[in-house]
Amino acid sequence: MDSNVSSNNSSGPASLVSTKIVVAGGFGAGKTTLVSSVSEIPPVSTEAVMTEASREHDDTSITPDKVTTTVAMDFGRLTLDQELIMYMFGTPGQARFWFMWDDIVRGAVGAVIVVDPRRLADSFDAVDYFEKQQSIPYVVALNKFDGQLDYTIEQIREALEIAPEVPIVDFDARDRRSAGGVLTCLLEYAISRPKSGELVG
Amino acid sequence: MVQTLVSVADAGAPPPANLLPESESIYRMCRETRSVAELSAELKIPMGVTQVLLSDLADQGHVYIHPTITGHSPSENQVLERALRGLERLFQ
Numbered sequence: 098m099d100s101n102v103s104s105n106n107s108s109g110p111a112s113l114v115s116t117k118i119v120v121a122g123g124f125g126a127g128k129t130t131l132v133s134s135v136s137e138i139p140p141v142s143t144e145a146v147m148t149e150a151s152r153e154h155d156d157t158s159i160t161p162d163k164v165t166t167t168v169a170m171d172f173g174r175l176t177l178d179q180e181l182i183m184y185m186f187g188t189p190g191q192a193r194f195w196f197m198w199d200d201i202v203r204g205a206v207g208a209v210i211v212v213d214p215r216r217l218a219d220s221f222d223a224v225d226y227f228e229k230q231q232s233i234p235y236v237v238a239l240n241k242f243d244g245q246l247d248y249t250i251e252q253i254r255e256a257l258e259i260a261p262e263v264p265i266v267d268f269d270a271r272d273r274r275s276a277g278g279v280l281t282c283l284l285e286y287a288i289s290r291p292k293s294g295e296l297v298g
Numbered sequence: 299m300v301q302t303l304v305s306v307a308d309a310g311a312p313p314p315a316n317l318l319p320e321s322e323s324i325y326r327m328c329r330e331t332r333s334v335a336e337l338s339a340e341l342k343i344p345m346g347v348t349q350v351l352l353s354d355l356a357d358q359g360h361v362y363i364h365p366t367i368t369g370h371s372p373s374e375n376q377v378l379e380r381a382l383r384g385l386e387r388l389f390q
Contacts, residue, residue: 113331116367117301143339172335177384184301184333204299206369277389284382292372
């Protein structure tokens with residue numbers, strides 16, 4: 098009897114573990130481009146359904162007070178070794194959907210904030226979110242769309258009020274190795290950061 | 299969590315009787331290890347609903363919920379190191 102339905106579970110499916118990172122940033126900064134560049138699958142979109150106060154044109158007789166809205170959430174996947182899979186979740190860019198972030202961010206090993214250096218103000222909210230989170234290590238990735246940065250990294254650190262220990266790197270989201278380098282940088286930083294658990298032994 | 303992997307114990311076994319149609323679809327897909335997000339996306343069942351149905355399937359012992367690594371405890375550093383080596387292999 099051949100029960101080996103799936104092809105790549107030579108080490109046994111039960112030993113597989115997963116982890117995730119979050120890709121955040123302002124609208125159009127390059128989050129989905131980064132995920133597409135590195136993911137081994139085409140980025141998948143799933144919908145999170147939520148309710149919000151209804152507007153006149155959305156009204157239905159069954160649910161007069163609430164309507165459901167669906168928000169797409171992009172994600173990609175990387176098989177890092179035979180027993181370890183990492184998912185990358187893009188967060189919705191528009192600030193009004195950010196209450197969804199908590200669910201996406203919870204349990205992440207880290208986050209990448211993708212910043213369009215020409216539109217720094219669009220990143221304030223994302224930086225603010227992760228500065229307040231504290232528990233999730235994050236790196237800032239400057240997406241240099243046309244190969245040029247108008248400011249130095251230190252000027253950008255100052256403008257976005259990013260803590261001195263947080264790595265800031267520049268990269269090209271369209272380039273697979275460049276985008277992969279950002280993930281490597283995040284993991285190195287996550288490993289080097291003291292864990293909260295170490296304080297209590 | 300959205301990245302949590304799920305699989306059935308015996309990929310050759312038929313789905314248990316009396317499952318909701320959605321739960322049965324989830325069970326069939328879990329014959330290959332999948333994440334909650336992938337199940338939700340492929341079956342077009344919203345994430346929150348997928349999580350509830352999976353949690354019922356797990357309570358009844360039909361599916362196995364794999365561990366996730368958050369990196370928040372020092373004991374997980376070894377797995378983070380493995381992740382880093384994997385990334386370096388892929389993108390060097």
